[in-house]
Amino acid sequence: MVSVMSPSARGTALRVKEGYPKPTAPVAEIIKGALWVQLAVHGATFALETGALMMGQPKIGTELPFLRDVYQASFFVYFLAALMGCVAWFHWLDRMVKNIYADGVTNLNRTPLDVVLNYMTPGLNLWKPLQDFQAIYRALWAKNEWTEKPPSPLLTFWWGVSIAQLILMGIENIVGLSWVTSLSSV
Numbered sequence: 034m035v036s037v038m039s040p041s042a043r044g045t046a047l048r049v050k051e052g053y054p055k056p057t058a059p060v061a062e063i064i065k066g067a068l069w070v071q072l073a074v075h076g077a078t079f080a081l082e083t084g085a086l087m088m089g090q091p092k093i094g095t096e097l098p099f100l101r102d103v104y105q106a107s108f109f110v111y112f113l114a115a116l117m118g119c120v121a122w123f124h125w126l127d128r129m130v131k132n133i134y135a136d137g138v139t140n141l142n143r144t145p146l147d148v149v150l151n152y153m154t155p156g157l158n159l160w161k162p163l164q165d166f167q168a169i170y171r172a173l174w175a176k177n178e179w180t181e182k183p184p185s186p187l188l189t190f191w192w193g194v195s196i197a198q199l200i201l202m203g204i205e206n207i208v209g210l211s212w213v214t215s216l217s218s219v
Contacts, residue, residue: 039139041137041139043134044134044135044136044137044138044139047131047134047135048135051131053131053132053134053135054131054132054135054136055128055131055132057125057128057129057132060121060124060125060128061125063117063118063121064118064121064122064125066117067114067115067117067118067121068118070110070111070114071111071114071115071118074107074110074111074114075111075218076218077103077107078104078107078111078218079215079218079219081100081103081104081107082210082214082215082218083215083218085210086210086211086212086214086215123149123152126145126148126149126165126169127145127148127149129169129173130143130144130145130148130169131145133169133172133173136176137176137177138172138176138177138179139177140177140179140180141168141169141172141179143165143168147165148162148165148169151165159196162192163188163189163192166188166192167184167185167188167189170184170185170188171184171185198217201213201216201217202217204217205217
C-alpha cells in the first residue's frame with residue numbers, strides 16, 4: 034500500500050530527513066555554463082551560416098572545406114552542452130519544488146516528478162512547463178499566496194521565444210541553409 038503524504042508532512046519530511054531547503058546556486062552555475070557554451074556555438078554557427086549565405090554557397094565549407102569540420106564539430110559541442118544543461122535543469126527543477134515544500138508552501142499541488150515529466154509529454158510540453166515554472170516563480174516570492182500573484186510576463190516571453198526557436202530549427206531542417214537558418218541562430 035502506497036501512503037500519500039500531505040503537503041505539510043512532505044515539507045516536514047524534506048526538512049528533517051533530507052536537509053531541505055538545499056542551495057540551488059551550484060546547479061544554476063552548471064546551467065549558466067551550458068548556456069554560455071551554447072551561446073558561443075550559436076554565435077559561431079551564425080557567422081558561418083550567414084557568411085555562406087552571403088557568398089551564395091548552398092553548403093558551409095564549399096569554398097573553405099576546413100570550415101565544414103568546424104561547423105560539424107559545433108553541433109557535437111552544442112549537443113554535449115545541451116545534454117549537460119538539460120540534466121542540470123531537471124535537477125534544479127526537482128530541487129526548487131522540494132525547497133518550496135520545505136519552506137512551507139502546501140498548495141503547489143505538483144510533485145517534482147510531475148514538473149519534470151511535463152517536459153517529456155508531447156503536447157503538454159508546449160504550455161505545461163511554463164505553467165509549472167510560473168507557479169514555482171510565484172511560490173518562491175509569495176509562499177502559500179502564490180495563486181494571487183500575477184504570472185511573470187518575462188517568463189512568458191522567454192518561453193515564447195524558446196518555442197519559436199524550436200519551430201525555426203524544424204523549418205531549417207526541412208528547408209536547409211536559408212534566411213531561416215540565420216534567424217534561428219539569432
